[in-house]
Amino acid sequence: MAARSISADPDQMAVIFGASGQGEAIAANRFPGVRTVVYYGGPKDILELSRKHNNANVLSIGARFISIEEMISSVDFWLATEFSNESRHARRNKEIDSLNW
Numbered sequence: 001m002a003a004r005s006i007s008a009d010p011d012q013m014a015v016i017f018g019a020s021g022q023g024e025a026i027a028a029n030r031f032p033g034v035r036t037v038v039y040y041g042g043p044k045d046i047l048e049l050s051r052k053h054n055n056a057n058v059l060s061i062g063a064r065f066i067s068i069e070e071m072i073s074s075v076d077f078w079l080a081t082e083f084s085n086e087s088r089h090a091r092r093n094k095e096i097d098s099l100n101w
Contacts, residue, residue, distance in 0.1 A: 003028035003036070006057050010034070010097075014058045015075050021062035028058050033097055040065035044077055051081035053089050 002014035010033035018024040021038040028036040037050035040062025050056040059078050061071055083089070 003031040003034045003058060007031035007033050010057055012057065013079060015061060016058060017061045017063045019062065019064040021060035025060040028060065034058055035093070036060050038062060039074060039078075041070060044074070047074060047078045048081050051078060052084040055083040055089070055093050
C-alpha cells in the first residue's frame with residue numbers, strides 16, 4: 001500500500017486513485033506521517049495549497065469526476081509544487097504529525 005511506504009518515509013510522495021478518492025484518503029490518513037488530500041477537479045489552488053501549506057504527501061484522485069487529461073495535468077502540477085516551509089505551516093504540520101492516535 002502506498003500509505004505504508006509514505007509512513008515509513010514521509011518525505012516521499014504518492015498518488016492513489018479511487019472512484020471518489022474519499023475512501024482511499026481516509027484509509028491512507030490512518031498511517032502516521034501521511035497527509036492525504038483529495039482532488040476530483042476544480043481550481044488548481046486546492047492542489048497548490050495542499051502542498052505549499054500542508055505539505056501533503058499523498059494525492060487521492062477521484063477518478064470518476066475528472067478526465068484523464070486533467071488527471072495527468074493535476075498530478076504533474078501537484079508533484080512539482082514545493083512545500084513553502086514557512087514557520088507557521090511547518091509548526092502546524094509538526095503539531096498534527098505529533099498527535100497520538
